[in-house]
Amino acid sequence: MAILYHHPLCPHSRFIRLVGTEMGLEPELVEERSWERRQDFMLLNPAGTTPVLIEGDGAVVPGATIIAEYLDETRGAALGDRRLMPADASERVEVRRLVDWFNGKFFDEVSGYLVTEKIYRRFMPTDAGGGPPDMNAIRAARTNVRHHLKYIGYLSATRNWLAGDRMTTADLAAAAHMSCVDYLGDVPWTEDENAKLWYARVKSRPAFRALLADRIPGMAPSAHYADLDF
Amino acid sequence: MAILYHHPLCPHSRFIRLVGTEMGLEPELVEERSWERRQDFMLLNPAGTTPVLIEGDGAVVPGATIIAEYLDETRGAALGDRRLMPADASERVEVRRLVDWFNGKFFDEVSGYLVTEKIYRRFMPTDAGGGPPDMNAIRAARTNVRHHLKYIGYLSATRNWLAGDRMTTADLAAAAHMSCVDYLGDVPWTEDENAKLWYARVKSRPAFRALLADRIPGMAPSAHYADLDF
Numbered sequence: 001m002a003i004l005y006h007h008p009l010c011p012h013s014r015f016i017r018l019v020g021t022e023m024g025l026e027p028e029l030v031e032e033r034s035w036e037r038r039q040d041f042m043l044l045n046p047a048g049t050t051p052v053l054i055e056g057d058g059a060v061v062p063g064a065t066i067i068a069e070y071l072d073e074t075r076g077a078a079l080g081d082r083r084l085m086p087a088d089a090s091e092r093v094e095v096r097r098l099v100d101w102f103n104g105k106f107f108d109e110v111s112g113y114l115v116t117e118k119i120y121r122r123f124m125p126t127d128a129g130g131g132p133p134d135m136n137a138i139r140a141a142r143t144n145v146r147h148h149l150k151y152i153g154y155l156s157a158t159r160n161w162l163a164g165d166r167m168t169t170a171d172l173a174a175a176a177h178m179s180c181v182d183y184l185g186d187v188p189w190t191e192d193e194n195a196k197l198w199y200a201r202v203k204s205r206p207a208f209r210a211l212l213a214d215r216i217p218g219m220a221p222s223a224h225y226a227d228l229d230f
Numbered sequence: 231m232a233i234l235y236h237h238p239l240c241p242h243s244r245f246i247r248l249v250g251t252e253m254g255l256e257p258e259l260v261e262e263r264s265w266e267r268r269q270d271f272m273l274l275n276p277a278g279t280t281p282v283l284i285e286g287d288g289a290v291v292p293g294a295t296i297i298a299e300y301l302d303e304t305r306g307a308a309l310g311d312r313r314l315m316p317a318d319a320s321e322r323v324e325v326r327r328l329v330d331w332f333n334g335k336f337f338d339e340v341s342g343y344l345v346t347e348k349i350y351r352r353f354m355p356t357d358a359g360g361g362p363p364d365m366n367a368i369r370a371a372r373t374n375v376r377h378h379l380k381y382i383g384y385l386s387a388t389r390n391w392l393a394g395d396r397m398t399t400a401d402l403a404a405a406a407h408m409s410c411v412d413y414l415g416d417v418p419w420t421e422d423e424n425a426k427l428w429y430a431r432v433k434s435r436p437a438f439r440a441l442l443a444d445r446i447p448g449m450a451p452s453a454h455y456a457d458l459d460f
Contacts, residue, residue, distance in 0.1 A: 046381075047327075047335055059320050066326045073319050089303050090289050096296045097277075104334075105277055151276075 002027035003054040005041065007034065008214040009119050009183065011111045012064035012103060013051040015176035019068050019169060020053075021207035022084060023075045027053065035124050065103055068169050084169045095163045098155075098170035102177045106148055111177040113141035118184050119216060142186055149192045152178075156198035167202070175202040179211055185222035189230070196230075204228050232257035233284040235271065237264065238444040239349050239413065241341045242294035242333060243281040245406035249298050249399060250283075251437035252314060253305045257283065265354050295333055298399050314399045325393045328385075328400035332407045336378055341407040343371035344414050349446060372416055379422045382408075386428035397432070405432040409441055415452035419460070426460075434458050 004020070004027040006013030020027060032041055034050050045052045045062035053061040053070075061067045072085045086092055117133035124130030152174060155162045163170040178199060181187050189196045202208065212226040224230035234250070234257040236243030250257060262271055264280050275282045275292035283291040283300075291300045302315045316322055347363035354360030382404060385392045393400040408429060411417050419426045432438065442456040454460035 047331060059323075061323050062327055063330055066323055066330060069326060070319060070323050073322070089300060092303070093289075093291050093296055093300050096299060097292055100293055100296060101277060 002056055003030055004028070005030050005032040005044065005052040005054075006050050007031060009115050009180050009216055010034075010050045011107060011115065011177040011180045012049070014179060014211055015064050015103065015169075015173045016051045016053065016067050016071075017210060018172040018176055018207050019071055019084060021210070022082075022172070022205075023071055023079065025071065025075065033123060035120055035128055064173075065099060068099065068173075072169070084167070084172070086164065086166070086168065091164060095168045095170045098163050099173045102170075102173040106174075106177050109144040110141045110148060111180050113137040114184050114186055115180055117141075119219065122218070141181075145181060145186060146188060146191060149188065149195045152198060153192035153195035157194040162198070171198075171202055172207075175199060175208070176211075179203075179208075183214075183216075183221045183225050185225075200228065200230065232286055233260055234258070235260050235262040235274065235280055235282040235284075237261060237280050239345050239410050239446055240264075240280045241337060241345065241407040241410045242279070244409060244441055245294050245333065245399075245403045246281045246283065246297050246301075247440060248402040248406055248435075248437050249301055249314060251440070252312075252402070252435075253301055253309065255301065255305065263353060265350055265358055294403075295329060298329065298403075302399070314397070314402070316394065316396070316398065321394060325398045325400045328393050329403045332400075332403040336404070336407050339374040340371045340378060341410050343367040344416055345410055347371075348414050349449065352448070371411075375411060375416060376418060376421060379418065379425045382428060383422035383425035387424040392428070401428075401432055402437075405429060405438070406441075409433075409438075413444075413446075413451045413455050415455075430458065430460070 002025060004013070004016060006017065006029055008031065017029075032038070032050050032052075034041070034048055037048055041052070042048055044054070044060050047062065049063065051064055051067060053067045055061065061070050072083070076083045076085055085095060117137050121130050121133055152162065159165065161167045161171050162174055178187060189199075203212070215221070232255060234243070234246060236247065236259055238261065247259075262268070262280050262282075264271070264278055267278055271282070272278055274284070274290050277292065279293065281294060281297065283297050285291065291297045302313070306313050306315055315325060347367050351360050351363055382392065389395065391397045391401050392404055408417060412429075419429075433442070445451065
């Protein structure tokens, strides 16, 4: 059986949980606190980041974007016309651009700050950066998320899904990151109706159910977090 | 004819120049100063980063990792057994892990600091961050590069090339980033003989010649920069 080393509020891990479930892969989930830099985990992924997928045969696949490419290559064709990566090279460029946008830029500007400051710091020892959240980082994230929300609204209004007329890994990457921000109550949904409608569509997919059931001890999600009709 | 928007000392641009040349693609090079956030360039790549490839038919391919995947998909097969991406899914994982390592982690810890502080800041207007370099950032990069040099030495000694027994995009990504650091004289080559031997091998490829001829006005390269027998 496959294993996924993840953290419940790690947006990159959530992306792979979504991609995996859409493909019928239900790995055993093992929680990893990447800030502990556990020796055995560092051997699986020298970069020290979640998620890492271990295949049933022991093959190690580290890193969200890399796992998504790997899953498409090994299991994507079986999805037929529900495949999460388009066949056309130019369309694949747009999907990859947006996956990179959310896994990279959005994480650096929004979800990384919020998850680190509001969640991870509660569990870190003081000498590893634990303690109260840095409010400047949280404020920056709350400002930045508004621009990204508009961009999602613009893309979904002009294209139906973020990268084109079908749902792709780009939608799952975006929704995974947004779901973490939404857990923390930091998405100003009222500012963009199109973005909200897009998120409601992704959120209603069966693959999303497990994410909506996640709970972090001592930190309840926002009131509408698991509400499909928010 | 294809166009590549790039900057001569942008490590991500250099990576694509290497990959392109290995594939026989010789795009027209157009220098872009990404920090100017030029409107027409932002339309090509909303992330605002170099490189961006424009195909002869006008198709836009933004971002180093994405361009490399695209070039492999559209032109890779023609290389036969010199193809830069392996056919096996697990081997592709390792190549992508290392491309991500250098384009992401190495850039964040080493090449990004050095190029920004020593080069870009000289050309930026003061209100966009121009001015004298931040010596703390440079010192951090010089410390970090030593760990990466050891990692390159370890990989090349145990595998011949970084990701396995053949040269792949992983070697070109690593060498592109290292070449920028080497231009600035900040690679402590004497600390790892294996890494040095690996770099000498990549550097001697014909694709590397154009990079070794690059000169930034007012900033000469290190004495051994273009020396194949350094």
